[in-house]
Amino acid sequence: MGESQEENKTLTIADIADALGVSKTTVSRAISGKGRIGSETRERVLKYIDAHNYTPNVIAKSLAQNKTYNLAVVMPGDYELIDLPFFQNCIMGIQEIASSFDYDMLLTVCNNADVTKLERIVHNRKVDGVILLRSFMNDVQVEYLQKKNIPFVVTGSSNYKGVVQVDNDHRAACRELTSILLMKRMKKIALIGGNEEHVVTQSRLMGFKDAFADSGTAVDESLIYMNLDNPVLLDGKLDDIIKREVDCIVCMDDAICMEVLYKLRREGISVPDQIRVASFYNSSMLETHDPSITSLDFDAKELGMLVCRTLLDMIEGQKVQKKTLLGYEVRLRESTK
Amino acid sequence: MGESQEENKTLTIADIADALGVSKTTVSRAISGKGRIGSETRERVLKYIDAHNYTPNVIAKSLAQNKTYNLAVVMPGDYELIDLPFFQNCIMGIQEIASSFDYDMLLTVCNNADVTKLERIVHNRKVDGVILLRSFMNDVQVEYLQKKNIPFVVTGSSNYKGVVQVDNDHRAACRELTSILLMKRMKKIALIGGNEEHVVTQSRLMGFKDAFADSGTAVDESLIYMNLDNPVLLDGKLDDIIKREVDCIVCMDDAICMEVLYKLRREGISVPDQIRVASFYNSSMLETHDPSITSLDFDAKELGMLVCRTLLDMIEGQKVQKKTLLGYEVRLRESTK
DNA sequence: CTGAAAGCGCTTACAG
DNA sequence: CTGAAAGCGCTTACAG
CATH class of the missing domain: 1.10.260 (434 Repressor (Amino-terminal Domain))
Structure with a gap:
């Protein structure tokens, strides 16, 4: 029996x-x-x-150990379409590592203004740690998580003290690309940036300025245009920029770059003959564009994997590096010939 | 004290x-x-x-009630970049409903060939139900979930018996768009489809044929090209299609449509003057394309919301409709003028 | 309307 | 090296 x-x-x-x-x-x-x-x-x-x-039974185990074997991944709610592949690849990387350690990934979407979704998850004790896919200069999520004293890692950089972060070295990357443009004898370079509240925007800006400092050239601040993530605003500014007959337009991200290219096509301005274009980020759009667009390339999946590994280390109580910087590649293409 | x-x-x-x-x-x-x-x-x-x-403490509650208050969302691993916004919007919809019922969403990425990630989650009893974001004619995931007898809903249609599914009415949508093209006196219409293993591909094909049946015209089967999700294969076939001087090319999805447009541009063939183009799906790419491309429009977020609501009903033990069909809109644009 | 008690399926001091 | 027992924080028959 x-x-x-x-x-x-x-x-x-x-x-x-x-x-x-x-x-x-x-x-x-x-x-x-x-x-x-x-x-x-x-x-x-x-x-x-x-x-x-x-x-x-993982639930029983959770209760006994006071652990959930879940990670929360917070995706920003206001992403640009063109950034989606980045987030997606990052998530793939996170997933891969997480599941190999028998952790699962709880995905939630939050705006910086509204952290209630994140609060619910944390408050309900549904996760052992949190990954933020984007951070802000003034970041309510970071502040909340710090207050709650729950392990978390930021994908990208954060200006908050003590935040564990994993990022690509945007500053160095932008510095290198800009240096190359300067070496190619482009004098008047316009820089078009998006939301200044994003930490990455600041890093890119610094890298851009670094390159000028390196070459001993003064930056023309009047050629730096920020907060132009709105297409209508951007369009207006682009009229200015075109009038000023710059050698090259450097875009801080691909959403902006696509708008720039669209505008130039409408105006009948040819790239790279009449104006050069480069982007500080790289979507597949730029690669297949005609002409192909010079840009920086980052491995989002690798980033996700490392972020996840770092968070798991923290959860296990291991010491982790405060800030890890990953590499990049410069892709020189037709648009800056 | x-x-x-x-x-x-x-x-x-x-x-x-x-x-x-x-x-x-x-x-x-x-x-x-x-x-x-x-x-x-x-x-x-x-x-x-x-x-x-x-x-x-949700964990304690879980253990006592044998419920997790988690849903698994399975995203296919082999998506096309252009489909990402669809999945993303769908996920946003799911999230919104789930969190409003205090459920969380566990995201996992699976290929049809490899269901181990899904198995782990189900086996570990980490979720009360599963949402499949895509289904196949031969679907290992569906078979697994049916065997395990766990509540699940398919986003899209499934040919498996007894599977609860929520979908847009692709067949009716494709029928309507095709009918309009026929009414516009296009005679030779080429249809280019992707992976025949996707259930949605079959629905679209049927809608296409419906329209011909409605109009009393015979379908020229030789103008139907399937399994062309590979750009290289597609390129070859497009040479044929161009030679055959069709009036219109109808693409089953936007990845294919972008390739078609790219090819036509390279060949110097103008749309819509020399050839008309339409797509059975709608990404923002097609809207901003020059010329803008006629296509079908579906509300992915709404779909996600309904899928989630349906799954929650099932989990609560309520009777649900086996198959729910959502609407669509036909967007007539310049490419079929 | 309210409570004592058993149970969910594990883990983990503690004792041997 | 092994086990009895208490505990994790809830829920839920059962009894009153």
């Missing part, structure tokens, strides 16, 4: 203990690998588990 | 019971609203909870 194998009845640790004539403690130890246990006993338990296709 | 309010100590139901001099049972009932309880007692408990910022 009791020997029948009902496939549907989900096994518990108690069932296994009964079947094997050992205690639940022993079974638990065999599974977790913690605590002393005879290797022969362990083998027996493991073999039984394997044969009967047992999986521990 | 015991009156000090330590902000950091997380309250439990037992603390509240103690403080109020009632039993845990009573507190639980006041919170859940289940079971008989005096309204005065309930008020007292609720007031205390509110004042002390108590949130129930």
Whole structure:
């Protein structure tokens, strides 16, 4: 009796203990690998588990250990379409690492203005840690998480003290690309940037200025146009920029770059003959564009993987590096010939 | 004594019971609203909870109720870039509904060939139900979920029996758009489709054929090109199609449509003067394209919301409609003038 | 209307 | 090396 194998009845640790004539403690130890246990006993338990296709109840484990084996990933709600591949690849990277450690990923969408979704998740104790996919100069999410003292990592850079961050080295990348443009004897370079509230915008701006400093040239501040993530505003400014007959337009991101290219086409201005164009970011759009557009290239998936690994380390209580910078590549293409 | 309010100590139901001099049972009932309880007692408990910022421990609740308050959303791993906004909007819709019912969304990426990630989640009992963002003619995920007898809903259509599905009415939409093209006296219409394994591809094909049947015209099967999601293959076939001097090219999705437009531009063939173009799907790419491209428009966010609502109903044990069809809009633009 | 008690399926001091 | 027992924070028959 009791020997029948009902496939549907989900096994518990108690069932296994009964079947094997050992205690639940022993079974638990065999599974977790913690605590002393005879290797022969362990083998027996493991073999039984394997044969009967047992999986521990993660919820019960969670309650006992006060851990959820879940990560929250916060995606900004106001993304540009063109940024989607970046987030997506990043998420793929996170997923890959998380699941390999038996963690799951709880995705939520938040605007910087509205953190209630994040609050709910944290307050409900549904996650062991949080990944922010974007950060702001004034970041309500960061402040909330710091206050709550919950492990979190920012994808990108943060100006807040003590925040663990993993980023590509945007500053160095923009510096290098800008230097190349300067070396190609472009004098009047216009820089068009988006939301100044994004930390990455600031990094890019600094990299741009670094290059000028390196070359001993003064930056013409009047050629730096910021906060032009709105297409209508941008369009107006572009009329100015075109009138000023710049050698090159450098766009801080691809959403802006696409608008610029669209405008130039409408105005019948040819790239690169009449004006050069480059972008500080790289979507596949730019690569297949005609002409192809010079840009910077970052590996979003790798970034996601590292962010996730860092967060898991923090959760396990290991020391982690405050700030990790990943590489980049400069893609010189036809638009700056 | 015991009156000090330590902000950091997380309250439990037992603390509240103690403080109020009632039993845990009573507190639980006041919170859940289940079971008989005096309204005065309930008020007292609720007031205390509110004042002390108590949130129930969802994990403990999960264990007791054998429910997780989590949903899994499975995103295909082999998506086209251009489809990303669809998935994203869908996910936004799901999120919105889920969180309003205090459910969270566990996102995972799976190829049809590899369901191990999904299996892990289900096996670990981390979710109460699953949403599949895409389905296949032969769908390992569907088969797995059916076998496991776990509530799930498919976004899109499924040919499997008994699967709950929410979809836009692709067939009717394609029928209507095709009918319009036929009425505009286009005779030779080439249809270019992607992966025949996707259920939606079949629906679109049927809609296309419906329109011909309606108009009493025979479909020229030789003008129907399928499985051309590979750009290189597509390019070759397009040479054929161009040679055959069709009036119009209808693309089953926007990835294909972009390739077609790219090819036509390279060949110096003007749209719509020399050839008309339409797409059975609508990305923002087509709208801003020059010329703008006639296409079908679906509301992905609405779809996501309804899918999620349906799944939640299933989880709560309510009867749900086997198949729900949502509307669409035909966007006639310059490319079929 | 209310409460004592058992239970959900694990983990983990503690004792041996 | 192994086990009995308490505990994680809820829910829910059952009894009153």
